[in-house]
Amino acid sequence: MTWNLDSSRPIYAQIAEQVHLDIISGLYQPGTKLPSVRELAAQAKVNPNTMQKALTELERSGLVHSMRTSGRFITEDTDMIKRMKEDLAADQIKEFLEKMSSMGFQPQDTLQLIEKILREEKS
Amino acid sequence: MTWNLDSSRPIYAQIAEQVHLDIISGLYQPGTKLPSVRELAAQAKVNPNTMQKALTELERSGLVHSMRTSGRFITEDTDMIKRMKEDLAADQIKEFLEKMSSMGFQPQDTLQLIEKILREEKS
DNA sequence: ACTATTGTATTATGAACTTAATACAATAGT
DNA sequence: ACTATTGTATTAAGTTCATAATACAATAGT
Numbered sequence: 001m002t003w004n005l006d007s008s009r010p011i012y013a014q015i016a017e018q019v020h021l022d023i024i025s026g027l028y029q030p031g032t033k034l035p036s037v038r039e040l041a042a043q044a045k046v047n048p049n050t051m052q053k054a055l056t057e058l059e060r061s062g063l064v065h066s067m068r069t070s071g072r073f074i075t076e077d078t079d080m081i082k083r084m085k086e087d088l089a090a091d092q093i094k095e096f097l098e099k100m101s102s103m104g105f106q107p108q109d110t111l112q113l114i115e116k117i118l119r120e121e122k123s
Numbered sequence: 124m125t126w127n128l129d130s131s132r133p134i135y136a137q138i139a140e141q142v143h144l145d146i147i148s149g150l151y152q153p154g155t156k157l158p159s160v161r162e163l164a165a166q167a168k169v170n171p172n173t174m175q176k177a178l179t180e181l182e183r184s185g186l187v188h189s190m191r192t193s194g195r196f197i198t199e200d201t202d203m204i205k206r207m208k209e210d211l212a213a214d215q216i217k218e219f220l221e222k223m224s225s226m227g228f229q230p231q232d233t234l235q236l237i238e239k240i241l242r243e244e245k246s
Numbered sequence: 247a248c249t250a251t252t253g254t255a256t257t258a259t260g261a262a263c264t265t266a267a268t269a270c271a272a273t274a275g276t
Numbered sequence: 277a278c279t280a281t282t283g284t285a286t287t288a289a290g291t292t293c294a295t296a297a298t299a300c301a302a303t304a305g306t
Contacts, residue, residue, distance in 0.1 A: 130292095159281075159282065159283085160282080160283065160284090161281090161282090161283095172285095175283080175284070175285095178283095179284095189282090189283060189284090190282085190283090191282070191283060191284095192281070192282040192283070193281095193282070193283095194281090194282065194283085195282090195283080
């Protein structure tokens, strides 16, 4: 797990989002136990309170739940994870297209630009 | 000009970004005078200090410059605007593809998903 | 039974952000 | 010359965020 944090948004929100993505992408398997708050905080080099806040935030999504003294676990509801992945992907795409649109790129322009950039990256 | 602000990031940063986009998209024409700080603040329903901070921030990009008492103006350097538009678009695309990738969608998957969503939106 | 580990709560401090209320210097327009 | 408008600066207050330093209750593991 590599933590990629900046100062553009609250750190706890960035952490919550990243763990969210890691669950959705399957990096964290359903039913798995998460490292402890203190350990995750150490890994991410943030205060335990900040990590706690991030995880509490994540809990509201239903993707994780805490078992008092045995730790925090990823949900085993694979359908839910799948649904969230689809929803989030759709949201990301709409948000992205909207931003491109506000720059003057219509969806078709955007698609072509993406393809152009992908071609360039291959070299 | 409709202002779309939320609490996820500093307001001044969101304003700076939106004006930036409006210049890049051509909504604000090169050489044009911007409304005054106080008027823009009233439009966006934020404090004049906040709008001032947003515009000062924008000035660092070189897209606008202030003329003491006659107001703030959009740069006339259309080449610069064009260049910034291209750069920003490329950045947005890369950032987007990276996020999709962290969710488990490879670029080709993402392209197909976008096309699927565009088809769905037509109906 | 004991102990370490778990999530959680509390209090304090400092920084960043936002609003508010003013004030000032420069100058465009009259 | 006068006046209103411009960008800009200052000071104060309140909120959110992050860190720090502890502390507590519950329980898994021994």
